[in-house]
Amino acid sequence: MPDKPKVAFYWCASCGGCEESIVDLAEDILEVAQAVDIVFWPVAMDFKRKHVEAMPDGSILATMVNGSIRTSEQEEMAHLLRRKSQILIAYGSCAHTGGVPSLANQFSKEQILRTVYEEAPTVVNEQKVRPQPRHPYDGTALTLPEFRGLVRSLDQVVEVDYYLPGCPPTPKLLKQAVLTLLSGQLPPKGTVLAPDTAQCDSCPRKESKPADLKITEFKRPHWTQIDPEKCFLAQGIICMGPATRSGCEAQCIKGNMPCTGCFGPTSRVRDQGAKILSALASSVDAREPEEIEKILGGIPDPVGTFYRYSLAKSLLRAKVTR
Amino acid sequence: MDESIQTVWNEAQTRANEAYTAQRRRITVDPITRLEGHGKIDIFLNEQGEVERAYFQVPELRGFEVFSLGRPAEDMPQITSRICGVCPTAHHMASTKALDDLYHVEPPSPAKKLRELVYNVFMLEDHALHVYVLGGPDFIVGPDAPPEMRNVLGVIQTVGIDIGKRVISTRRRLREFIAYLGGKVVHPVLGLPGGVAKGIAPEDLPQFQQLAKDGLEFALFTLQVFKDVVLKNPAYMDLITSDTYTHRTYYMGLVDEQNRVNFYDGKIRVVSPEGKEYAKFAAQAYLDYIAEHVEPWSYVKFCYLRGVGWKGFTDGVESGIYSVAPLARLNASDGMATPEAQKAYEEFFNTFGHKPVHHTLANHWARVIEMVYAAERINEIINDPEITSQNLRVIPTATPTVGVGVVEAPRGTLFHHYETDEKGILRRVNLIVATQNNSARMAMSVEKAAKGLIRAGEVSEGLLNKVEMAFRAYDPCHACATHSLPGQMPLVLTVYNPRGEVIHQQRR
DSSP states (O other), rough: OOOOOEEEEEEEEEEHHHHHHHHHTTTTTHHHHSSSEEEEEEESOOOHHHHHHOTTTTTTEEEESBBEEEHHHHHHHHHHHHHHEEEEEEEHHHHHTTGGGGGGSSSOHHHHHHHIIIIIBOOOTOOOOOOSSSSEEETEEEEEEOEEEEEEOOOOOOOOOOESSSOOOHHHHHHHHHHHHTTOOOOOOTTTOOOOSSSGGTTTGGGGSSSSBBOOOOOOOGGOOOOSSSSSGTTOOOOGGGSSSSSSSTHHHTTTTTTOOOTTOOOOOOOOOOOOHHHHHHHHHSSHHEEEEEEETSOOOHHHHTTTTTTTSSSOOOOOOO | HEEEHHHHHHHHHHHHHHHHHHHHOOOOOTOOOOTTTTTEEEEOHHHOEEEEEEEOOOOOOOOOHHHHSSSBBGHHHHGGGGGGGSSSHHHHHHHHHHHHHHHTTTOOOHHHHHHHHHHHHHHHHHEEEEEEEISHHHHTTTTSSSSSSSSHHHHHHHHHHHHHHHHHHHHHHHHHHHHHSSSSSOOOOOEEEESOOOOGGGHHHHHHHHHHHHHHHHHHHHHHHHHHIIOOOHHEEETSGGGGGBBOOOOEEEOTTTTTTOSSSSEEEOOTTTSEEEEOGGGGGGGHHEEEEEEEOSSSSSEEETTTOOOOSSSEEESOOOEOOOHHHHTTSOOOHHHHHHHHHHHHHHHOSSSSSSGGGGGGHHHHHHHHHHHHHHHHHHTTTTTTTTOOBBOOOOOOOEEEEEEETTTEEEEEEEOEEEEEEHHHHHEOOOHHHHHHHHHHHHHHHHHHHHTTTEEEEEHHHHHHHHHHHHHHSTTTTTTTTTTTOOOEEEOOOOOOEEEEEEEE
């Protein structure tokens, strides 16, 4: 049997949706399994970090890592896999831009632990017991990992070659990425393996987007009857389309809900939230401060709305609580 | 083609097993080599070399209850689905129902039917994943089969490639249907307070009616496979009823007005280890019944019945520990609401001869019965004259206050509880996820397996397998790290002597 290219998958702080997206290759998964040799995939085989450590550096052609980075061992694994892989790919929103879990960067570790273990309405915990990194037992200790105060994207920890965007990426993009890797025709380092155009360009509702958007009110979707044909922004409903990369096949929009930005920005944008802010601010149809204030009051949670998947990668990054 | 896949798989498995064996011979103290979502087991022996305590730890916490604060509540169906990419539809639906309650709004009847339809499609495909890919291989291929066979490819070899392809294609079609209504299958966008964002176009209905028929055929076929492979084999039945996998706990599940199993809506019913009704309550009253206990050695909180109390990791009527998931649902109900599932339900309890059934491994059989129910319910709803109605939403007008939503997730009862200001901005969030309800019982299973297999300091060969089988029956979802193609949960098991020295370590 000739040596097939070696591929590895790994997860960090993730939900399992990226793994599902691989399984959603459905019939195609058999084809992928034939073309490559999967050497490491904890979800699918024995976890064997030592085995990876024993491999020669650079012996894995490509490793796809999903999930954001929060604990020390995730950092270690990221460094280890970087060393062993010729190509490291950040797979999915969490690895790419921090993802939904990076919304936690608005809260301190202490706030999180106190809320979960002491203040939750179901908790009965008079002793204020909390999970401990070390719990002494009989001369030894039970240990738990300690997590960092900050959630990070993969490229904030190690160098990343390519990105597959989305929450999760589509099986179609995954298949294309695998074929690209196998072809040897590699795009420039740092490329996001998806079209480099804005979501609006490939939106099925593109025709109804006015050239000059005039927003007099932001409507929250649950208080609005949504027209299934018309541009969301033209309806006054916030849609991340203008600040988001295309390639998802407009799935949420086909489900009659606005884009929330999971594919991250195009290559021409440094900060996705800032991009949509400037797009929206220039479309607000008001001159007087009170009027502007009133219109912006329709966006109760700018951080959660504009940085839902990208807080870790934003210029803001985190809220410091002292 | 299929042969080469099996070869690739076997090679990978062989390498994995070599690495594993090498590790078995060497006892390493390596307490930090863990993954997020890794289950971690520490077993402590006394002077006689008998098990004193076994700890099952989950080193996982992401803090969704905290970082949701300050968000608009209407975003929660999409934010909380990110708790789990394997069961996003469960979180999405529990959250959407919590929003109905929060905004005091009743969705129109077609919207409710569409939600229940999507939900049952999800239950069917998710259960199918478990039966054929995750937990099922233990049974279909056999618990004594070599590890390189105990995976989905082994299942395909056992039942035949055509069936394997049928499993893959049926799951794909079911998931495409979820995507049709929900936009995406992983993290759908269907739910809004007071309804759904999208309906079924009349011209698309025939293909989904066909899918419903095929889905039912597939579920009934699965039940037959299960019966042929498992029930006709006395060794399997002995394993299922063995003491290691038996715990006499309370059981919880959602039921309709006639106490029949329902996944989408109803009241929460709890029965005692004797099978007597202990409680029946609406989701909004959950705080009166459910409490959580904290241990310093795990990030997962342990649920128990508030009225009975926390008595430690022990079963019986005096202990508040309860269980959820397929077996618990069957135990907590009086029957199924559809004909074929009802037949299977009766056969299930007749076979064991008593109710409730306390055998953890019976979860596998219960899961297949639930597949039949889900498939029958899909057929009922898809053929409902209202199903293509475009009357999909009621816009809420009341001031939001407090909302609680509950559904039966594949892995058990799931609660979402939100409190907001008058603008619908979250001030308090509490989530009880399915696996948490089971965490105490799971910890007991681990301890029992350890006690059964460690004698005088000697650790028997099959310990990790035994423990894993108990785990897989619950299909736990710790950060979803337990969902694996060959159904292997990444685990580290360490045995300590009284001096705190590691005398044995196994890992997966």
